[in-house]
Amino acid sequence: EFQELYERFTERVIEDRVDFLLEWNLDIELALRLAHKASRGNRGVYAYERLAWAYYANGEYDLAWSSMALALRKEAHHPRVFYRAALIARAAGKMDRYDVYVAKSRELNPRLEEMYGAF
Numbered sequence: 001e002f003q004e005l006y007e008r009f010t011e012r013v014i015e016d017r018v019d020f021l022l023e024w025n026l027d028i029e030l031a032l033r034l035a036h037k038a039s040r041g042n043r044g045v046y047a048y049e050r051l052a053w054a055y056y057a058n059g060e061y062d063l064a065w066s067s068m069a070l071a072l073r074k075e076a077h078h079p080r081v082f083y084r085a086a087l088i089a090r091a092a093g094k095m096d097r098y099d100v101y102v103a104k105s106r107e108l109n110p111r112l113e114e115m116y117g118a119f
Helices: 002-008 010-023 028-041 045-057 061-073 079-091 095-108 112-116
Strands: none
Touching: 002 010, 010 028, 010 045, 028 045, 045 061, 045 079, 061 079, 079 095, 079 112, 095 112
């Protein structure tokens, strides 16, 4: 059944695999390669956010920030996007942006830190 799903929904299967690898900290280099490949065909908020998170997991903070900046230009409205933007901004040394995104993520979901962890 996996092969049939992969053939019919290739992009979605790749996105889920990237999310799984990053969430469980498994083969983050593969996750980055897959996220990069997926972002070529999808220029949406979550594709760029996923790519940014993969760069972040691989310690490439400037590239993570560049990808996250693209995601944020697409009018993101999910608190997780702003949470991740805050973490990436801090890692990239952009403390002014860190404060903005912490506030925005808390505004959208006051219980965000219970879901994703402390900033």
